Amino acid sequence: MVGENRWGDRFKATPVDLFEKTVLVIGFGRIGSRSAKRCAAMEMKVLVFDPYVAAETISAPATSRQDLDAAVARADSSP
Incomplete structure (x- = not known):
């Protein structure tokens, strides 16, 4: 963008409000958690899929363990 002298293009991106969006986190290790x-x-709704982590470990507020197929269907997609 900068190298092509199109720095002004950054203002064309539409901002996305994350409040109450549903996000899917695949893997609940160090980065995922x-x-x-x-x-x-x-204040996003967090769906977690990790078949190797116990359900008790995934008990943070607004976080729920999900089956992958169900979670993909429920998660919000990017615009």
Whole structure:
């Protein structure tokens, strides 16, 4: 963008409101759990799929463990 002298194009992107959006986090390891925590802090609904993590581990506020097919159907898509 900068190298092509199109720096002004950054203003053409439409901002997206994350409040009450539903996000799917696949994998609840170090990165996934921290991402879920940050999404919950922005009042997003967090769906988690990780077949290797116990359901008790995925018990953060606004976070629920889901089956992958069900979670993909419920998650919001990007614009």
